Amino acid sequence: AQTVTQSQPEMSVQEAETVTLSCTYDTSESNYYLFWYKQPPSRQMILVIRQEAYKQQNATENRFSVNFQKAAKSFSLKISDSQLGDTAMYFCAFMKPGSNYKLTFGKGTLLTVNP
Amino acid sequence: DAGVIQSPRHEVTEMGQEVTLRCKPISGHDYLFWYRQTMMRGLELLIYFNNNVPIDDSGMPEDRFSAKMPNASFSTLKIQPSEPRDSAVYFCASTLRPDYEQYFGPGTRLTVT
Numbered sequence: 001a002q003t004v005t006q007s008q009p010e011m012s013v014q015e016a017e018t019v020t021l022s023c024t025y026d027t028s029e030s031n032y033y034l035f036w037y038k039q040p041p042s043r044q045m046i047l048v049i050r051q052e053a054y055k056q057q058n059a060t061e062n063r064f065s066v067n068f069q070k071a072a073k074s075f076s077l078k079i080s081d082s083q084l085g086d087t088a089m090y091f092c093a094f095m096k097p098g099s100n101y102k103l104t105f106g107k108g109t110l111l112t113v114n115p
Numbered sequence: 116d117a118g119v120i121q122s123p124r125h126e127v128t129e130m131g132q133e134v135t136l137r138c139k140p141i142s143g144h145d146y147l148f149w150y151r152q153t154m155m156r157g158l159e160l161l162i163y164f165n166n167n168v169p170i171d172d173s174g175m176p177e178d179r180f181s182a183k184m185p186n187a188s189f190s191t192l193k194i195q196p197s198e199p200r201d202s203a204v205y206f207c208a209s210t211l212r213p214d215y216e217q218y219f220g221p222g223t224r225l226t227v228t
Binding site: 107 | 214
């Protein structure tokens with residue numbers, strides 16, 4: 001079974017600075033997908049970024065980028081120019097494509113952006 | 116589109132009562148997922164449907180839980196009888212491509228006393 005570990009329960013960053021959230025996973029699969037979801041205080045889960053394991057290029061979405069290290073099974077999220085609206089829980093998630101589209105989530109990291 | 120709609124947003128009930136949570140997926144999405152979020156266990160997939168057919172219900176905790184999708188625009192998650200340990204936030208999500216983005220509803224916070 002796949003597991004996803006987020007080792008930082010809480011983090012804080014000053015507005016406009018850069019922060020990196022860590023995620024590691026355990027799998028024997030060679031092809032899979034990785035996701036970062038954001039859950040603001042409103043509670044709604046929102047996709048931040050998605051990475052396909054067979055693509056070596058790191059995914060980016062505006063101020064959000066990932067550092068995907070397949071051999072190390074590491075998938076960290078970097079947020080540049082942090083904004084107050086980035087304050088949220090961030091969940092790393094794993095999916096093995098094919099017969100079962102199950103998302104396995106980590107326990108989350110609570111990020112607080114301070115003014 | 117209004118997004119995924121869930122009702123009620125909050126539900127408080129007494130142990131032993133039946134609880135029904137409702138979900139309306141985004142029109143055209145043929146995958147629908149039910150998740151449960153608790154502090155102890157995090158986010159867990161309970162069950163998902165494809166074209167109204169349950170595909171994987173291995174995450175349903177026990178027989179007290181049941182889910183149905185009678186048509187493409189409506190799904191229910193029922194707990195009967197409810198127990199205090201069922202207290203959680205229940206999310207519904209839908210998508211056209213399950214290996215891409217799943218679109219989550221706002222969740223239902225269930226409290227069983």
